[in-house]
Amino acid sequence: MGETLYMALEYDVRDGSYKIDGNLNEEGQCEILENFLRSRMNEGIDNSEPEVKNIYSIRIEWNPEDDSLRCAHDTGNKSLRDAILLNVFKKMLNLESKVS
Numbered sequence: 035m036g037e038t039l040y041m042a043l044e045y046d047v048r049d050g051s052y053k054i055d056g057n058l059n060e061e062g063q064c065e066i067l068e069n070f071l072r073s074r075m076n077e078g079i080d081n082s083e084p085e086v087k088n089i090y091s092i093r094i095e096w097n098p099e100d101d102s103l104r105c106a107h108d109t110g111n112k113s114l115r116d117a118i119l120l121n122v123f124k125k126m127l128n129l130e131s132k133v134s
Contacts, residue, residue, distance in 0.1 A: 036098035041066060043092045045118045052122050060126065067123045070094050070103050074116055085110035090118060 041056035041063050054063055085108060092107040092115060109115040 038095050038097050039066065040093060040095040043094075043119075043122060045090050045092070045122065046088060047090070047118075048088055050121065050125075052125070054122075064123065064126050066094055066096050066103070067119055067126070069096075070105065071116065071119055071123065073103060074112070077112065080112040082111045084114040090114075092118065 037057070039056070039058050039062065041054050041058050043052055043054050045052045056063070058066065087108075090107065090109050092105065092109070095104045096102070097104070105115070107115045109118065
Protein backbone atom coordinates (compact mmCIF):
# COMPACT_ATOMS: atom_id res chain seq x y z
CA MET A 35 0.00 0.00 0.00
CA GLY A 36 1.34 3.41 -0.95
CA GLU A 37 1.23 6.35 1.38
CA THR A 38 -1.13 9.18 0.44
CA LEU A 39 0.98 12.20 -0.45
CA TYR A 40 -0.33 15.63 0.38
CA MET A 41 0.40 19.31 0.47
CA ALA A 42 -1.41 21.76 2.72
CA LEU A 43 -1.25 25.34 1.49
CA GLU A 44 -2.02 28.57 3.32
CA TYR A 45 -2.27 31.58 1.01
CA ASP A 46 -2.46 35.22 2.10
CA VAL A 47 -4.28 37.31 -0.50
CA ARG A 48 -3.05 40.58 1.02
CA ASP A 49 0.52 40.07 -0.16
CA GLY A 50 0.45 36.81 -2.14
CA SER A 51 2.62 35.00 0.37
CA TYR A 52 2.11 31.32 1.03
CA LYS A 53 3.41 28.45 3.08
CA ILE A 54 3.20 24.77 2.31
CA ASP A 55 3.29 21.85 4.71
CA GLY A 56 3.01 18.18 3.87
CA ASN A 57 5.01 15.11 3.04
CA LEU A 58 6.31 16.18 -0.36
CA ASN A 59 9.52 17.89 -1.38
CA GLU A 60 9.32 21.01 -3.58
CA GLU A 61 9.55 18.98 -6.80
CA GLY A 62 6.67 16.77 -5.65
CA GLN A 63 4.63 19.84 -4.72
CA CYS A 64 5.11 21.30 -8.20
CA GLU A 65 4.20 17.98 -9.82
CA ILE A 66 1.00 17.58 -7.81
CA LEU A 67 0.01 21.22 -8.43
CA GLU A 68 0.59 20.84 -12.16
CA ASN A 69 -1.34 17.56 -12.35
CA PHE A 70 -4.19 18.94 -10.28
CA LEU A 71 -4.50 22.11 -12.40
CA ARG A 72 -4.35 20.10 -15.65
CA SER A 73 -7.07 17.78 -14.39
CA ARG A 74 -9.35 20.77 -13.77
CA MET A 75 -9.08 22.28 -17.26
CA ASN A 76 -12.42 22.74 -19.02
CA GLU A 77 -14.36 22.25 -15.78
CA GLY A 78 -16.39 25.32 -16.56
CA ILE A 79 -17.25 28.35 -14.51
CA ASP A 80 -18.09 28.01 -10.84
CA ASN A 81 -20.74 30.60 -10.01
CA SER A 82 -20.64 29.82 -6.29
CA GLU A 83 -20.10 32.83 -4.07
CA PRO A 84 -16.44 32.87 -2.93
CA GLU A 85 -15.58 33.16 0.72
CA VAL A 86 -14.10 36.57 1.52
CA LYS A 87 -11.12 36.28 3.83
CA ASN A 88 -7.45 37.14 4.03
CA ILE A 89 -5.99 33.65 4.34
CA TYR A 90 -7.23 30.61 2.44
CA SER A 91 -6.36 26.97 3.08
CA ILE A 92 -6.12 24.37 0.32
CA ARG A 93 -5.11 20.74 0.75
CA ILE A 94 -4.35 18.46 -2.19
CA GLU A 95 -3.88 14.72 -1.72
CA TRP A 96 -2.60 12.18 -4.20
CA ASN A 97 -3.31 8.50 -3.67
CA PRO A 98 -0.76 6.41 -5.60
CA GLU A 99 -2.93 3.28 -5.25
CA ASP A 100 -5.49 4.55 -7.75
CA ASP A 101 -3.69 7.69 -9.01
CA SER A 102 -6.49 9.90 -7.71
CA LEU A 103 -6.29 13.53 -6.62
CA ARG A 104 -8.53 15.01 -3.94
CA CYS A 105 -8.78 18.61 -2.84
CA ALA A 106 -10.28 20.30 0.20
CA HIS A 107 -10.44 24.08 0.37
CA ASP A 108 -12.17 26.95 2.13
CA THR A 109 -12.42 29.31 -0.84
CA GLY A 110 -16.10 28.61 -1.46
CA ASN A 111 -15.43 28.73 -5.20
CA LYS A 112 -13.39 26.45 -7.47
CA SER A 113 -12.34 29.32 -9.74
CA LEU A 114 -10.82 31.18 -6.78
CA ARG A 115 -9.17 27.96 -5.60
CA ASP A 116 -7.61 27.38 -9.02
CA ALA A 117 -6.46 31.00 -9.36
CA ILE A 118 -4.68 30.74 -6.01
CA LEU A 119 -3.08 27.43 -6.99
CA LEU A 120 -1.96 28.80 -10.35
CA ASN A 121 -0.44 31.85 -8.68
CA VAL A 122 1.47 29.66 -6.22
CA PHE A 123 2.58 27.32 -9.03
CA LYS A 124 3.96 30.26 -11.04
CA LYS A 125 5.82 31.54 -7.98
CA MET A 126 7.29 28.11 -7.31
CA LEU A 127 8.57 27.96 -10.89
CA ASN A 128 9.75 31.58 -10.73
CA LEU A 129 7.46 32.45 -13.64
CA GLU A 130 5.55 35.21 -11.86
CA SER A 131 7.34 38.06 -13.62
CA LYS A 132 7.49 36.23 -16.97
CA VAL A 133 3.83 35.21 -17.28
CA SER A 134 0.97 37.65 -17.33
